[in-house]
Amino acid sequence: MRAASVQRPASRLFRTSAALSAGQGTHIHRDSAGNSESTPWEWTPESLKKIDMYLARYPDTPQGKMSAIMPLLWVAQQQTDEAHATIKAKPSYDGAFAFDSPQGSGGWVPLAAMHAIADLLGCPRMAVYEVATFFTMYNRNQQGKFHIQLCATTPCMVCGAYDILASIEKHLGIKCGETTADGTFTLTEVECLGACVNAPMVQINDYFFEDLTPQSVVKLLDDLKAGNPVKIGPQNARVHSLGPLGRTSLKSPPKGPYCRDLSQIPAN
Structure with missing residues (x-):
């Protein structure tokens, strides 16, 4: 016997972003108010401290500096995130962690910030564009x-x-x-x-x-x-x-030996 076909809503069979459905590649920059080459961009003192920290991790060579493109894009995104209201978050249970400072996901990286990164690192602007358009963690339009x-x-x-x-x-x-x-x-x-x-x-x-x-x-x-x-x-x-039965394992602190605690490994 042939099984009856199941009718599913068409909207759930295939979904695409608004940009792609309109035929607009997400890698393409289009000038808008507040996001063009002429838009002013200045690093904040806090951002400059972060930049110095990241640059110290890489060789002081043209190629080595280019390795800092990713973290510097994130610094720029964190800087714009600071303009947003901090969510008044409270832990869902005792002992849960809630950070207060913006971490970056609510920010964005203007074109002018990409140019500032290229100038700072002494690399082609295209090198920054390539990273910013490849990774979806970078928001290239204001949120x-x-x-x-x-x-x-x-x-x-x-x-x-x-x-x-x-x-x-x-x-x-x-x-x-x-x-x-x-x-x-x-x-x-x-x-x-x-x-x-x-x-x-x-x-x-x-x-x-x-x-x-x-x-x-x-x-x-x-x-x-x-x-x-x-x-x-x-x-x-x-x-x-936790599942509906609560904690079913690891009910007490592990006794060890702990990872990388080589002193606990038997001599034999």
């Missing part, structure tokens, strides 16, 4: 205050990522690749963020929000916009990535 990166890779997808996406799009009135008119939210669909067991999840600026439902993600967005404290990590009662 909203809150950059929502929604994971839709297989584990998140089968756990309802597209339901979360639909809720975000409906609530904010935007599609993937777009920013709200007030500049508060930018929505991006990304590949695996490494929190598969807590799917579905999103990364907003530098925080993970996991175990989402269509209802909880809407509340999360409203709290962020209102400036209310938000809980990072699982948005339900889960601790870390």
